[in-house]
Amino acid sequence: xxxxxxxxxxxxxxxxFETSLKPFKKIDDDYIESVCVELFEQWKPLxxxxxxxxxxxxxxxxxxxxxxxxxxNDEFEWGRYIGVGNPKCVERIPxxxxxxxxFLHVEPVLYIKDPPVxxxxxxxxxxxxxxxxxxxxxxxDIAVGETFDPGPEFAYSEFKFERHTELxxxxxxxxxxxxxxxxxxxxxxxxxxxxxxxxxTVFGEFLSKQFAAxxxxxxxxxxxxxxxxxxxxxxxxxxxxxxxxxxxxxxxxENVRKSIAQFWDHYTPNTDxxxxxxxxxxxxxxxxxxxxxxxxxxxxxxxxAPPNSPWAALDSRFGLELVGYMSHMANxxxxxxxxxxxxxxPWWINCPxxxxxGRSPHDIYLPLAVTRIDENGKTQKPExxxxxxxDDSLGNxxxxxxxxxxPHLLESFRTYPDxxxxxxxxxxxxxxxxxxxxxxxxxxxxxxxxxxxxAIDGGFPLNTVVSDTVFSKVDVSIFxxxxxxxxxxxxxxxxxxxxxKAIDAKIPVLLYGNTKYASEKLxxxxxxRHTEKLAGNDDYKIITDIYKDRYESASPANIFRHEAILxxxxxxxxxxxxxxxxxxxxxxxxxxxxxxxxxxxxxNVCWIRGSFPYYNGGPDFHLPQPYNFREKxxxxxxxxxxxxxxxxxxxxxxxxxxxxxxxxxxxxxxNGYYFTSFSKDETVRTDISTRLGAPIIMNTSSVVENNTAxxxxxxxxxxxxRVFVKQADKSKITCxxxxxxxxxxxxxxxxxxxxxxxxVVLIPEPGTTCRVYADTATNANFVVPFWVDSNTDFEIxxxxxxxxxxxxxxxxxxxxxxxxxxxxxxxxxxxxx
Numbered sequence: 001x002x003x004x005x006x007x008x009x010x011x012x013x014x015x016x017f018e019t020s021l022k023p024f025k026k027i028d029d030d031y032i033e034s035v036c037v038e039l040f041e042q043w044k045p046l047x048x049x050x051x052x053x054x055x056x057x058x059x060x061x062x063x064x065x066x067x068x069x070x071x072x073n074d075e076f077e078w079g080r081y082i083g084v085g086n087p088k089c090v091e092r093i094p095x096x097x098x099x100x101x102x103f104l105h106v107e108p109v110l111y112i113k114d115p116p117v118x119x120x121x122x123x124x125x126x127x128x129x130x131x132x133x134x135x136x137x138x139x140x141d142i143a144v145g146e147t148f149d150p151g152p153e154f155a156y157s158e159f160k161f162e163r164h165t166e167l168x169x170x171x172x173x174x175x176x177x178x179x180x181x182x183x184x185x186x187x188x189x190x191x192x193x194x195x196x197x198x199x200x201t202v203f204g205e206f207l208s209k210q211f212a213a214x215x216x217x218x219x220x221x222x223x224x225x226x227x228x229x230x231x232x233x234x235x236x237x238x239x240x241x242x243x244x245x246x247x248x249x250x251x252x253x254e255n256v257r258k259s260i261a262q263f264w265d266h267y268t269p270n271t272d273x274x275x276x277x278x279x280x281x282x283x284x285x286x287x288x289x290x291x292x293x294x295x296x297x298x299x300x301x302x303x304x305a306p307p308n309s310p311w312a313a314l315d316s317r318f319g320l321e322l323v324g325y326m327s328h329m330a331n332x333x334x335x336x337x338x339x340x341x342x343x344x345x346p347w348w349i350n351c352p353x354x355x356x357x358g359r360s361p362h363d364i365y366l367p368l369a370v371t372r373i374d375e376n377g378k379t380q381k382p383e384x385x386x387x388x389x390x391d392d393s394l395g396n397x398x399x400x401x402x403x404x405x406x407p408h409l410l411e412s413f414r415t416y417p418d419x420x421x422x423x424x425x426x427x428x429x430x431x432x433x434x435x436x437x438x439x440x441x442x443x444x445x446x447x448x449x450x451x452x453x454x455a456i457d458g459g460f461p462l463n464t465v466v467s468d469t470v471f472s473k474v475d476v477s478i479f480x481x482x483x484x485x486x487x488x489x490x491x492x493x494x495x496x497x498x499x500x501k502a503i504d505a506k507i508p509v510l511l512y513g514n515t516k517y518a519s520e521k522l523x524x525x526x527x528x529r530h531t532e533k534l535a536g537n538d539d540y541k542i543i544t545d546i547y548k549d550r551y552e553s554a555s556p557a558n559i560f561r562h563e564a565i566l567x568x569x570x571x572x573x574x575x576x577x578x579x580x581x582x583x584x585x586x587x588x589x590x591x592x593x594x595x596x597x598x599x600x601x602x603x604n605v606c607w608i609r610g611s612f613p614y615y616n617g618g619p620d621f622h623l624p625q626p627y628n629f630r631e632k633x634x635x636x637x638x639x640x641x642x643x644x645x646x647x648x649x650x651x652x653x654x655x656x657x658x659x660x661x662x663x664x665x666x667x668x669x670x671n672g673y674y675f676t677s678f679s680k681d682e683t684v685r686t687d688i689s690t691r692l693g694a695p696i697i698m699n700t701s702s703v704v705e706n707n708t709a710x711x712x713x714x715x716x717x718x719x720x721x722r723v724f725v726k727q728a729d730k731s732k733i734t735c736x737x738x739x740x741x742x743x744x745x746x747x748x749x750x751x752x753x754x755x756x757x758x759x760v761v762l763i764p765e766p767g768t769t770c771r772v773y774a775d776t777a778t779n780a781n782f783v784v785p786f787w788v789d790s791n792t793d794f795e796i797x798x799x800x801x802x803x804x805x806x807x808x809x810x811x812x813x814x815x816x817x818x819x820x821x822x823x824x825x826x827x828x829x830x831x832x833x
Contacts, residue, residue, distance in 0.1 A: 002740060002747045002820070006049065012413045013384030014052035016145070016338075017043065020079050020346035021059060022395030024126060027116045032126055036133035039390060042402045046409060047138050051384070054143040055130050056224055056276075058346055058389065059123065060155040061085060062148030065207065067159055068214045070191035072120045079155040080115040082349050082393045083108030086152035086161050089175035104348065111394055124218040131219070144219060145276065148207065149226035150177045154347055167203060169233060179203065179230045180259035191217075204267035212270055222273040228280040230263060231298065231306075232291035235280030236622050240291035242442055245618035246565065248289075250440045256292035257437055268301050274335050279306025281320070281623075283449040284327035284429060288436035290446070296331075296433040305329055305337035308367045310388055313342050313356040317623070318363070318663055318678060319457030322370055323449050329372045330427035330467035332380075339367060339382040341409075343401050349393040353401050361408035362678035362716040368412035369667040369676040369718070373420065373466040377474040381416050385409065411718070417463065419668035420479055422648055422690070424464040425452070426486035426502065431468050431495035441490075444517065447568045447612045448487045450624065451512060454613035454636035456663060459650055459686075460643075463665040463676075471498045476505040481668075483508045483646045485639075488526075488607070491519035503603060508646035511607040512639070514568040526607040527580030527598040533570030534587055534594060537563050540571070542633060543584040544597070546641040548651040548687075549661075556657040559588060560633045566612035571596070573609060582645075583608070583638060597638060599645045606642045611635050629657040647691035649708070654684045662686055662713055666695075671800075672722040672763045679713045686711045692724035692761050692801075696735045696752055701780070704754075705730035723750070723813075727758035734780035738812065743788040749814040753780040755807045762802040768815040770802050776809040784812050 023035045039055075040047065047053060064076040083104030084090055090106055092099050101107045116122075127144045134142035152161060152175040160167060160177055166184050167177035183206055185199030191213035197206065211223050228235015239245045241256045267275075280287055287293035299305070306328045312321040329337045341364060343353040350356060357363060374380040391397050435441040456462055462485065466474075472494065479502070488511050489496040496519060502509050503525060515528055523529060542558045549556075562585070564570045571594040575581035583597035597608040613634040614624030627634065640650050652661050660680035667674050675697050677686075687708050688695055694709035696702065698720045702709040707726045723735055733754040740746035747768070752760065764770045774792040775785065792811075795803045804811060 006410065006414055010049060010414055011051050012046065012049045012409065013382060014054060015043070015046055015050040015384060016054040016056055016386040018056045018058060018387055018389040019391045020389065020395070021057065021118065021126070022080070022111055022346055022393075023391045023397060024116070025112060025395055027118070027122050027125070029125065029129075032129045033133060036129050037137070038397060040134055040137040042397060042399055043390075043406070046402070046406045049410065049413070050140070052143070053134055053138050053140040054145060055134070056145035056147060056386070058147050058154065061151070061153070061157055063155065063157040063159045065146065065148060065210050065214055068120065068191045068210055069189045070194070070213060070217070072124065072217050075117055075119050076123075077156050078118045079347065080111055081108035081155070082111050082347065084153055085155040086157060086175065089152040089161055120218055127219040143221040145222045145224050146211065146215070146220040147224045147226055148229065150179070150229045151175065151227055176234055178233050179263040202262060202266040204263035204265070205270065208267045208270035222276060223271070224276045224278070226278045228278065230277060231260070231280055231295070232287055232293050235278070235282070238282065238286065238290065238623050239619060242292045243290040243446065245616055248443045250442070253292045253437075253440060253442065257294045260292070261294050261297050264298060264301050271302065273302070275301070275303045276338070277303050277306050279324070279328055281309045281311050281324065283324045283453070284330070285432050285436070285445050285449040288432055288445070289442045292437065294437055296430065296437070299331065299333045301333070302335070303333050304335045304383060305332045307338040307340035307382070307386060310340060310342035312363060313352045315623070316680065317457065318366060319453040319455070320623070322366065322456055322462075323453040325367055326370055326372070326425060326465040327427055327429070327449060330465045331429040331469055332372070336380065336383040338384055338386055340386040340388060341405070342388050343405060344389050344392040346389050346391050346393055351392050351401070353405060359404060360716045361405070364405070364408045364412055365676045365716065365718040366663065366665065366678055368416065369665045369674065370463050370465070371417040371667065373464065373470060373474065373478070375470055375473060377478045379417050379419065381413070415669050415674050415718070415720075417667040417669060420482040421461070421463040421668050421673070422482060422666040423460070423462045423643070424466060424479060424482040424484055425462055426471055426484050426498060427465050427467050428487060428489065428495045429467040429469065431489065431493060435490070443565065444514070444568050446566055447610060448513060450612060450614065451610045451636050454634055455639040457661070458634070458637045458640065459652060459661045459664050460639045461648065461650060461664045461666050463667045468495045468498050471501070476501060476507065479505070479507050483510060483643060483648065485510045485512070487511065488513040488515050488518050488522070490517040491522070496522065503605060506604065508604045509606070510639070510642055510646060511605070512610045514609065515573055515607070516569055524576075525600055525603055525605045527576045527600050528573040528595050528607070529576055530572050531574050533572035534592060535589070536565070536570050539588040540585040541588055542596070542635070543586055543593070544582060544638075546582055546644070547638060548641060549637070550651075550653045551655065551657050553656045554630060556629050557631050557633045560611055560635050561627070562611040563616055566616060567610065571609060585609070596635070597642060601645070604646060606645050608635070608638055608642055649687070649689040651687045652684050653687070654681070659684055669720070670765045672720060672765070675717060675719055675721050677713050677717040679715050682713070682715055686713055690724060693726035693759070694724060695721045696723040696725055696733055697721045698735050698737055698750060701732055701734040703730065704733045709733070722763045723752055724761040725752075725755065725758050727756055729756040731756045736780060738784050741784070741786045741788070741814070743786065745788050745816055746814040747816040747820055749812060751784045751810060751812045753782075753810045754778060755809060755811065758807050760804045760807055760811055762813050764800070764802060764815050767818050769818055770813060770815040772802065772804055773812040773814070774804070774807060774809065778809055782810070784810070787812070788814075
């Protein structure tokens with residue numbers, strides 16, 4: 001049916017508005033009411049597509065829970081500052097900004113001159129107003145959540161950093177409490193412990209009982225655990241309690257796992273609500289390998305899986321955001337997973353939508369182009385949207401933000417993937433839990449997710465994830481149009497069975513990682529055998545011709561570093577015949593060679609060994625840092641060219657090796673694709689080719705030659721693609737959405753201009769009838785004539801695609817849903833012919 005309305009069945013799930021108490025600059029009833037009205041009014045266009053509404057309060061830092069005595073008339077410390085809430089925790093460094101009292105990480109400032117004094121009774125009135133006004137304005141019962149954070153940022157905390165420092169085991173900002181802690185006894189009155197805290201009380205028990213008492217008195221409905229709390233000691237750090245950057249402490253792994261599980265064992269029995277969690281900034285494999293995170297056990301609790309991390313807005317590591325997101329959603333708890341978007345910051349004076357993102361919606365479209373495959377073989381979207389946060393550091397709620405953000409969110413949910421995209425990550429969720437948490441093989445998984453993270457940041461088009469548990473159960477025919485990417489499994493593991501299931505189904509497979517523990521059967525598919533492993537820490541020269549990226553000002557290094565402890569061991573592979581080996585690694589020190597990547601054309605299997613793609617800075621950095629690309633090559637960049645053997649080719653033309661490459665995702669939607677990209681450097685040009693030919697993205701122009709389209713991608717792109725072109729000649733091709741051409745028999749119409757001796761494929765929407773019109777126009781500005789009947793021959797291939805051969809000039813495609821014509825006839829809009 002011809003319409004541009006959102007589908008009736010479309011929804012965005014539950015919408016959660018996170019906010020501090022700063023908008024409540026006065027706390028009389030009328031002012032509180034006016035703030036609530038403003039909040040729900042601003043977001044009405046999104047609320048109209050919601051299935052529920054929540055408001056999550058960043059009341060303080062969670063210490064208001066810990067300190068609650070049971071007297072609702074008590075005052076409490078709340079987040080009324082801009083900057084660090086606990087300046088005593090900050091190490092002062094003379095002669096640096098860390099000794100400048102104007103620096104907000106050193107000394108906070110009040111957000112207004114005279115912020116109100118808050119009592120628990122005031123908090124109860126605010127919560128009641130949110131529920132009352134929200135119900136009246138939205139029709140939903142409003143769930144109001146409370147937050148708990150382990151760090152020193154958000155509000156002053158005497159409990160965490162003065163009275164009970166035994167909890168403080170982390171190094172982030174010199175103060176970070178661990179969920180696995182136990183409390184020293186004290187004699188203060190607490191709501192759940194009126195006679196004081198007994199010595200040795202498990203913190204999980206104390207937190208949950210205190211929250212139960214507070215929520216009963218003030219009206220909270222659920223709790224959010226922030227910044228990795230409940231998952232690991234320090235959710236921001238790439239090293240942890242198991243791996244310190246140099247060695248893996250296998251002996252301590254069991255104790256760490258049990259101590260985190262103990263938190264949940266004592267926390268969950270005292271809760272009758274869904275706990276929402278932030279999780280870490282990292283991925284499932286990273287958290288298991290370095291921190292012993294028992295994520296499979298945590299997921300058995302009444303929680304929602306962690307959303308995407310907001311940290312890409314700060315450090316631009318969007319590959320890490322997407323890898324963390326996909327790995328956490330590969331398997332999910334019974335309550336699903338969420339999406340979170342960072343629009344304002346109520347603590348540190350910045351508004352990411354306006355400054356960090358520059359009003360570019362890429363961090364909406366990228367994570368919402370990612371999807372998981374569920375146990376029914378269907379894509380599963382997030383359960384809803386969280387906004388961090390609807391207020392800024394000054395307690396304002398600028399209307400510009402929802403007005404600008406909402407259209408992109410609605411478009412992302414309208415075009416949410418409905419099938420696996422070009423590339424699918426077969427993620428070994430249960431396998432990692434098994435080898436990392438129970439068998440002590442953490443060292444065999446340290447590299448894996450970092451390798452994929454770096455590949456995505458370098459343009460690897462990964463948007464779909466399916467866990468080993470799910471893949472073992474579903475019909476693999478749903479993956480017929482995707483490439484499976486996964487680590488090399490250990491012999492005789494259940495994960496290995498998944499890999500063979502994919503290979504047996506003739507699905508293209510790209511494997512990465514050490515083959516030392518692989519079975520002989522898998523080694524035969526990969527095309528390698530083993531010999532003596534090379535030195536654990538050495539530089540190697542890349543010998544290959546598959547890397548096609550081009551640089552104008554200088555060449556990238558052809559030397560890479562292989563650090564065995566970070567790279568799942570040393571290099572030990574040699575080829576079973578050089579015809580399969582497409583990349584070799586040659587030791588700089590003695591010239592010894594090892595096979596580094598192979599292609600088995602007969603079975604459509606590729607493999608790349610992979611090396612940890614970053615410099616090992618140890619504890620000096622929260623995250624591993626990239627090498628200078630002129631000095632060291634990141635072998636994760638070879639993942640893209642390996643795809644070319646399997647039918648998808650992406651390469652880049654940049655000015656300098658230091659230039660940041662675009663992120664590119666290709667998600668499936670109604671049989672076609674949506675290309676979603678983020679260009680950190682808009683001077684970089686992108687070449688793309690697929691099995692069907694050069695993708696001709698709607699509302700764009702590209703130069704096509706030898707079945708490859710060259711694009712100058714904008715900062716953010718999210719556009720549909722249904723046309724693919726194979727042509728040897730070089731020409732500029734434009735795809736444009738047209739009007740329906742004054743014929744009611746058309747629902748949609750597009751034109752493709754600039755074709756030269758081209759074979760063109762159109763992927764039509766399901767349940768439609770397509771027509772094709774050819775003319776000799778070569779300029780995209782020529783008006784497409786009105787037409788309703790096809791004037792050229794075309795074929796329908798085995799996949800239902802429309803194929804038009806040897807076209808020069810312009811093609812127009814029109815299609816209509818199969819039931820539209822009859823409906824229009826009944827309405828008298830089409831003559832009964």
